[in-house]
Amino acid sequence: MNTKKTRQVRVGQYILGGGNPVRVQSMCNTDTRDTNATIAQILRLEAAGCEINRVAVPDMEAAQNLGKIKKGINSPLVADIHFDYKLALEAIKQGVDKVRINPGNIGAADNVRQVVQAAKDKGVAIRIGVNAGSLKYLKEIEGKPNLTSFEWAEIMTREALDQADILEKLNFKDILVSLKADDLPRTIAANELFAKTSDIPLHIGLTEAGSFLSGTVKSSIALGTLLKNDIGATIRVSLTEDPVLQVRTAYEILKALDMRKFGPDIISCPTCGRCRVNIAQTVKELENRIYSDKELLAKATGLKIAVMGCIVNGPGEARDANFGIAGGVNEGLWFIDGKAVSKIPQADWIETILNKIRERNAF
Numbered sequence: 493m494n495t496k497k498t499r500q501v502r503v504g505q506y507i508l509g510g511g512n513p514v515r516v517q518s519m520c521n522t523d524t525r526d527t528n529a530t531i532a533q534i535l536r537l538e539a540a541g542c543e544i545n546r547v548a549v550p551d552m553e554a555a556q557n558l559g560k561i562k563k564g565i566n567s568p569l570v571a572d573i574h575f576d577y578k579l580a581l582e583a584i585k586q587g588v589d590k591v592r593i594n595p596g597n598i599g600a601a602d603n604v605r606q607v608v609q610a611a612k613d614k615g616v617a618i619r620i621g622v623n624a625g626s627l628k629y630l631k632e633i634e635g636k637p638n639l640t641s642f643e644w645a646e647i648m649t650r651e652a653l654d655q656a657d658i659l660e661k662l663n664f665k666d667i668l669v670s671l672k673a674d675d676l677p678r679t680i681a682a683n684e685l686f687a688k689t690s691d692i693p694l695h696i697g698l699t700e701a702g703s704f705l706s707g708t709v710k711s712s713i714a715l716g717t718l719l720k721n722d723i724g725a726t727i728r729v730s731l732t733e734d735p736v737l738q739v740r741t742a743y744e745i746l747k748a749l750d751m752r753k754f755g756p757d758i759i760s761c762p763t764c765g766r767c768r769v770n771i772a773q774t775v776k777e778l779e780n781r782i783y784s785d786k787e788l789l790a791k792a793t794g795l796k797i798a799v800m801g802c803i804v805n806g807p808g809e810a811r812d813a814n815f816g817i818a819g820g821v822n823e824g825l826w827f828i829d830g831k832a833v834s835k836i837p838q839a840d841w842i843e844t845i846l847n848k849i850r851e852r853n854a855f
C-alpha cells in the first residue's frame with residue numbers, strides 16, 4: 493500500500509500517512525534525564541528542520557522528565573520505550589505525542605490495555621518497531637544462516653502485524669510501524685511487503701547505518717527506493733554522527749526525489765586542473781552560512797545556486813540557476829536569472845550570493 497492510501501495518524505501537529513508530506517525525524521543522543529542538554533539538542537534539531545524528535549526513556553527518572561522537555565520544545569516528542577509498560581504510562585501522562593513500544597513485549601494483557609487506554613485518552617500514537625536484530629521470532633531464524641531477504645521480510649512483516657493486531661483488537665488504530673535492518677535488501681523487502689499487506693503508515697529508515705559517508709550512501713539508496721515507490725510517511729537517517737547531520741541528510745534525500753523543499757539546490761562542479769578558484773571552500777561556507785540562519789534558509793528554499801570552477805561548464809550551469817558564478821582566475825562571472833551581470837573577485841562571492849538571497853522573498 494503506498495503512502496497515499498495508508499490510514500492517517502496524528503502525531504502532535506502533523507498528520508502522517510494518507511498522502512501527507514513525508515516528515516523528517518531524528519533521535520536525541522543526550523541523557524533524557526538532563527533537561528537542559530536534551531532541550532538544547534532538540535532546539536538545534538528543530539532549527540535544522542527536524543519535525544519529530546524521539547528520546548530514549550530507559551528509566552522512570554527519564555520518563556518523569558519528559559513533561560519538562562516537552563515544555564521547552566516546539567515539535568512533537570516521541571518516547572522510545574522497551575519492555576516496561578509503566579514507563580509508557582508515565583510518558584503519556586507527561587504529554588508525549590507518540591510512544592515507540594511493542595505491545596507484545598510488555599507482559600500481561602492488562603499492561604497493554606492500560607497503555608492503550610492512556611494513549612486513547614490523550615490522543616497519543618504508538619509506533620511498533622521491528623528490528624531484524626531483535627526479532628521475537630528469532631528462534632525461527634536460528635540455524636538458518638542463509639535466509640533470503642524475502643524470507644526475512646516475511647518474518648519481520650508477520651511480527652509487525654502480530655504486534656499491530658494486539659492494538660487493533662483493543663480498537664486502537666493510531667499506529668505506525670517501522671521495519672528496520674542494517675542492510676538494504678532486508679530493509680527494502682520488509683517495507684515493501686508490509687506496505688502491500690497493511691494500511692498502517694510506515695516510519696522508514698536503515699538501522700545502525702554507520703558512519704557519515706557509508707550511512708548516507710546506504711540510507712539514500714534504501715530510503716530513495718522506498719520513497720520512490722511511495723512507501724514511507726516519516727523518515728529517519730541513522731548515522732554515527734551529530735543528529736543535525738541526520739536531518740540534513742534526510743532533507744537532501746527528500747529534495748533529490750522532489751518530495752520536499754528545504755534550503756537551496758546548490759550545484760557545484762568537482763573541479764579539475766582548469767580551476768583557479770576555491771570551489772570546495774566556497775560551497776562549504778555557503779552551505780554553513782545558509783543552514784545556520786533561519787531567515788536565509790527560508791529565503792533560499794527553492795532557489796538554485798550554481799558555483800562552478802571555470803568557463804568550460806560554468807556559464808551553462810550558472811545561466812540555468814537563479815544565481816550562478818563561473819570561475820576565472822581569482823574571480824568569477826556572476827549570473828542572475830540566466831543573465832551575465834558582472835565579474836566579482838572570489839573574496840566577495842559568498843556575501844554577494846547571501847545578499848541576493850536576502851533580497852528575495854521566501855518561496
Ligand code: SF4
Binds near residue numbers: 765803
Ligand atoms: S567546470 Fe571547469 S573546473 Fe569545474 S570540473 Fe568542469 S572543467 Fe573543471
